[in-house]
Amino acid sequence: MRARRTVASVLLPLALTACTAGSARVPAQQAAHAAPGAASAGDSVVPGSGNGGYDVQHYDLDLKITPQAHPAVAGTTTITATATQALSRFDLDLAGLDVTKVTVGGVSATHSRAPGKLVVTPPKPIARGGSFTVAVTYSGNPKAVDDHLLGTYGWIRTGDGVFTGDEPDGAHSWFPSNDHPMDKATFGFRVTVPRGLTAVANGELAGTTESGDAVTYTWRERDPMATYLAMVDVGRFKVRQGRTPGGVPVYVAVDSSIDQAGLDSLYDNTVKVTDAWAKLFGPYPFTSTGGVVDDAPVRFALETQTRPEYIAGMAALPTVVAHELSHQWFGDSVSVTRWGDMWLNEGFATYAEWMWGERENPADTVQSQFDSRYSQTRSPDLWNIPPAAPGRTALFGRSVYDRGAMALHALRKKVGDQRFFAILRAWTAEHRHGNATTAQFTALAQRVSGMDLRHLFQVWLYDRGRPVNW
Incomplete structure (x- = not known):
């Protein structure tokens, strides 16, 4: 946009997938049976x-x-998609914001609004299997989501810019989307900001151009990504780039208030953790790694794909970096099919955090973390909520995180280290860049271990109460 002078690499075409000029021709029989897509x-x-x-299949975000x-x-925002049924109309998730134009296949389309939705009626029905x-x-x-159960998330204003932390469904506060992790896609970002600010997004920086008082940053995420993992953080950042010893490109950005030591610490920890987890969990699943530290008024870090987001205090903790980077395997590459399986993200990342703590301090063992929690017999938030069925109320609760991690340790003790880590590597390999469920994990664990683990998983993941005799 208004690019005149190329500062970094030459800008490439933003789209990563081919787009058809219009919706696919619909046979008369299909047209007669075309119906609206589900609104949820x-x-x-x-x-x-x-x-x-x-x-x-792909999102192109061209934003100022x-x-x-x-x-x-x-x-x-331009979306490339494939119809899974004959469509007479379809919905996109979008909260607030003023829509001035909608086209399908380059032709103006009728559109209307419903709560949290943009309802689009294409000029003609779209055939099942057709690309559009x-x-x-x-x-x-954009307004942040302020939920009494889940907290504040989505588009968050900072002192000098914007922080986008979207889990679980805040992405549609700033771009139209199919805002559920089941529908993953590749992304392109072209973001124009005032001179003096930097725009950081997922994937790799493909180009930077200046024009007048504005700068345009082009980023590409070439691997499938859930919408809640998409990020565009804007602010005054210090940046460091390089490669891990294992060859993974690194891009780290920190708020200008953070000193060089803070930047270097995040960079060094990111490099160390990325390569360590690649040896333990299987090859790093994406084409770059990194992190962003911003001055956002939030209390969470988030595993945004390839580039986790932190606030200053959290970024200084190696175990937090280890937690968020483990999500690149568990949550980002292998994503949940339904949010009720959140323990597959957070239980695994919490266990990775415990393992990193043991690396940093051999006296702080994973077993001691397990024992400390197991001794808390009067903790209803731990024992009365099954990790595999937390509901909305406990989505970010202790059962999902701590008891989920304890379930993994119980599995490790049952099958032994060799089989346990073989299970984790098989999980990340077989579901790479896809979606999966708790049932699929438990089935895989039984297959890889060759053991009957049904009782163990039942008491740790599904039953209420503190597991005994497992």
Whole structure:
């Protein structure tokens, strides 16, 4: 956008997948049976989020972000998708924001709004299996999601810019999407910001151009990604780049208030953890690693794909870096099919955090972490909520994190180290860049170990109460 002088690499075409000029021709019989796509993914943890009738292949976000202005964001998101049924209309998740134009296959489409939704009626029905593009032009001031159970997330204003932390369903606060992890896609970002600010997104930086008082950053994430893992953080950042000894490109950015030692510490920990986990969990699943530290008024770090987001205090803790980077395997590459299986993300990452703590301090063993929690007999948040069925209320609760990690340690003790780590490597290999469920993990664990683990998984993942005799 308004690019004149190339500062970094030459800009490449933003789109990563081919787009058809219009929606596929619909046979008369299919047209007669065309129907609206479902207006929800049917996930009880995030009711209303996600949609049916199509499978997104790629997002192109072409945005101008001016954090202190109104509108704060303006631009066009172009979505390439495949129809999974004959579609007469379909929904996109989008909260707030003013939509000025919608096209399908380059042709103007009728659109309307419903709570949290943009309802699109293409100029003609789309055939099942047909590839189509929908482009949405919009602007406005995105609002953070403020949920009494899940907290504040989504588009978060910072002192000098924007932080986007979207788990579980905050992505549609700033771009139209199929906002559920079941529908993963590749992404391209072209983000124009005022000169002096930097825009950091997922994947690799493909180009930077300057024009007048603005700078445009182009990023690409070439591997499939859930929408909640997409990020564009804007601010005054210090940046360090390089490669891990294992050859993975690294891009780390920290808020300008953080000193060089803080930048170097995050870089060094990211390098060390990325290569260590690649040896333990299997090859690093993406084409780059890194992290961003921002001054966002939140209390969480987030495993945004290839580039986790931290706040200053958290980024200084190696165990937190270990937690978020383990998510690149458990949660990002292998994503949940439904949010009720959240322990597959957080239980695994918490266990990785314990393992890293043991590396840093051999006296702080994984077994001691397990024992400390197992001794807490009067902890209803740990024992009365099954990790594999936490519901919305306990999605980010102790059972999902701590008891989920304890279930993994119980598995490790049962099958032994060799079989345990073989299970983890098989899991990350067989479901790489896909989605999976608790049932699939328990079945894989039994297959790889050659053992009957049904009772162990029942008491640790599904039953209420503190497991005994397992």
